[in-house]
Amino acid sequence: MKLAVVGGGSTYTPELIDGFARLRDTLPIEELVLVDPAADRLELVGGLARRIFAKQGHPGRIVTTSDVDAGVADADAVLLQLRVGGQAARKEDETWPLECGCVGQETTGAGGLAKALRTVPVVLDIAERVRRTNPNAWIIDFTNPVGIVTRALLQAGHKAVGLCNVAIGFQRKFARLLDVAPGEVHLDHVGLNHLTWETGVRLGGPGGEDILPKLLAEHGDAVAADLRMPRAIVDRLGVVPSYYLRYFYQHDAVVDELRTKPSRAAEVAQMERELLKMYGDPTLDEKPELLAKRGGAFYSEAAVDLAASLLGNGGSPYQVVNTVNNGTLPFLPDDAVIEVQATVDGTGAKPLAVPKLDPLYAGLVANVTGYEDLALQAALHGGRDRVFKALLAHPLVGQYAYAEQLTDSLIAHNREHLAWA
Structure with missing residues (x-):
């Protein structure tokens, strides 16, 4: 089995490597190719990756290359974990939206749109x-x-599934609170990527007892603290929102907070410098503790599980993935991409049935889906007017004057990445 990781020079890659090494029976990789244009980073990451495999007795071969075509040739699966523009672009995404009082964040709001515009054309080129x-x-x-990004891939006819670590993170945290094995915890997870709610927590599978009310009653303070939201919000909702919902539920408070502290991009950039220095140590043969602060917890385990299922090598019976709606949420277009529990096998991901969604959540999901449709059109075809319409449609922007100002700022800060600008 051959796997390729595009963006393999990321400082987070050793977490992925550690998962591949530990879970080699689930995903028996014979060749792993790390692909990245940054040759200096790639060499450091690749060296540590080989030492991790060697220490854990993994027989697979690790290859590094800056040639995308050579790297993905004959691969059974290709993992995409790239960041167009690097941490410098992320820092801007987190900064300029604050000028008009809007959240500055790399995956939602105006900053998220900027990232989509930079990323979609590059990902589609790689996929081709x-x-x-x-x-x-x-x-x-x-x-x-x-x-x-997943919607762009699917609409272009690629065999693609999107993956996020939010759900597996909740599963692991809930399992610890409940003192059960992670595999015993099944989440009623529904929404869009970074716009999801855990509407049920079941033991043993989809038909198991829903213990979410008990979980919140006994561990509500811990859950709320992890979300960085007041417990009153969680108690009022009776569900567990993704921590990204704080940008919606506490927008103005978050803007005030972001204006008074260093950006997350600046923190990560400093962390990356320290990590790369560590990776250059030829005696280091395991992921360093600092990597846990980098973000993306449990990504490696989710990636192994998903790849194993898609390649017919087992995997968990149910996994939370990003895949085509196809009637699962009847108020959305069939070609929308949703994030839900699904069964996964060699034919792809098939969402489980979802109970009728409360209007409190369905309304926001429908709104953001409309934005995502406009964002994808802007990413595929460019043009100031398309960018403006996407921003106007986003519930974290939504005002004419803000959309005008943010459109100009987005284009000014991303001109080198926008072929049409």
Whole structure:
């Protein structure tokens, strides 16, 4: 089995490597190719990756290359984890929206749109290269904004499934609170990428007892603290929102907070410098503790599970993925991409049935889906007017004057990445 990781020079890649090494019985990789244009980073990450495999006795071969075509050739699955523009672009995404009082964040709002515009054309180019070299390969997208990027891939006819670590993170945290094995916890997880709610927590599978009320009653403070939201919000809703919902439920408070502290991009950039220095140590043969602060917890386990299922090598019976709606949420278009529990096998992901969604959540999901449709059109075809319409449609912007100002700022800060600008 051959896997390729595009964006393999990421400082987060050792977490993925550690998962591949630990879970080699689930996903028996013979060759792993790390693909990245940043040759200096790639060499450091690749060296540590080989030492991690060696220490854990993994027999697979790790190859590094800056050549996308060579890297993805004959791959059974290709994982996408790239960041167009790097942390410098992320820092801008988190900064300029604050000038008009809007949230600055890399995956939602104006910053999220900027990331989508930079990313979608690059991802589609990579996917076409994959299709030319191996049309049967699966593409697993971890590149944000996952929902929009996955929708772009699916609409272009690629074999793609989107992946996010929010659900598996909740599963692991709830399992610890309940003192049960993670595999015993099944989430009624519904929404869009970074716009989801856990409407039920069941033991044993989809038909198991819903213990969410008990979980909140006994561990509500811990859950709310993890979300960085007041417990009153969680108690009032009676569900567990994704921590990204704080940008919607506490927008103005979050803007005030973001204006008074360093950006997350600045923190991550400093962390990356320290990590790369560590990776250059030839005696280091395990992921360093600092990597846990980098973000993306449990991504490696979710990626192994998904790849194993898509490639017919087992995997969990139910997984939370980003895939085509196809009637699952009847108030959305069939070609919308949703994030829900699904069964996954060699034919792809099939969403489980979802109970009728409360209007409190369905309304926001419908609104953001409309934005995502407009965002994808802007990413595919460009043009100031398309950018403006996407921003006007986003519930975190939604005002004419803000949309006008943010459109100009977005284009000014991303001109080098926008072919049409």
